Amino acid sequence: MAGIERVVVRRMELADVEAVHQIDTLSFSLPWPERSFRFELLENPLSRAWVAVVGEEKQIAAMMVLWLIVDEAHIGTLATHPNFRRLGLGARLLAHGLLAAREEGAQQSFLEVRRGNLAAQALYQRFGYEVTAVRARYYRDNGEDALLMTLADLQSEACRVRLTAFL
């Protein structure tokens, strides 16, 4: 990965929650409460939470929570710290999470994204997600629509190759 060194993607731990919550707060107008991340780690067996850490000091630069619901991988949240965007971390994290979910049997993946969030939509389109539904006025802060995006071919070899290219 050009421009950034010593990137490691690993499962999120309790000790990461403060830094993860900070990224969440910097990234979303409706961030999760900090306790939600602890709940995901301690109490939600469907949850697969990941972080990307960078540099010698192993700073947490990106985070993702994915829910594995039977054979569906739902992206609950994904964000990169503003200081580390456009360095490939979001893509790398998403690819790790989806490949792990694929190994656990996930057949497809779903997520919701704001209609105006073109950066995230561009990322998801590169992974093969397509808009399959619109949830009108889904977001309670500004009444923005959510686009439901679906990745349908998670078990295919073509998808594995596509995802692996982001690692």
Ligand SMILES: CC(C)(COP(=O)(O)OP(=O)(O)OC[C@H]1O[C@@H](n2cnc3c(N)ncnc32)[C@H](O)[C@@H]1OP(=O)(O)O)[C@@H](O)C(=O)NCCC(=O)NCCS
């Ligand atoms: C969306 C987000 C997670 C992307 O993270 P990132 O680490 O910057 O993304 P990457 O560097 O891995 O980008 C991979 C590709 O996604 C696309 N992309 C990412 N950010 C983009 C932007 N601002 N504009 C256009 N395309 C973008 C590009 O195709 C990019 O590849 P490229 O840099 O080679 O052109 C990040 O912008 C973010 O945290 N946003 C706020 C939170 C958010 O919206 N999360 C998603 C909620 S559904």
